[in-house]
Amino acid sequence: MIPVVYTPIAEKYKNLKKLYKDAITNIRVNPLIGDAKTGDLKGIYSLDIRYNRTNYELTYRISHLDNGDILVVIMAGTRKNFYKELKRYMK
DSSP states (O other): OOOEEEOHHHHTTTTOOHHHHHHHHHHHHOGGGSEEOOGGGTTOEEEEEEETTEEEEEEEEEEEETTEEEEEEEEEEESTTHHHHHHHHHO
């Protein structure tokens, strides 16, 4: 499985609900299961997670290093204003 690191903004979600842990495990097994973003978010993947009729987002990227790939979890949260906050964080 691909190793994983968390950005400071995603760090607070690291020990959250089982659904995030399961999603990250699935991404580690198959990093391309998320939707590839385009435009100013090119290189970032997003995975939709639904729980109790609420849509959550988990964004990540795969960094290619000399000693192998690594999964970087960028941000997680509810859909409301998610991409606006993500773009602001990515600047």
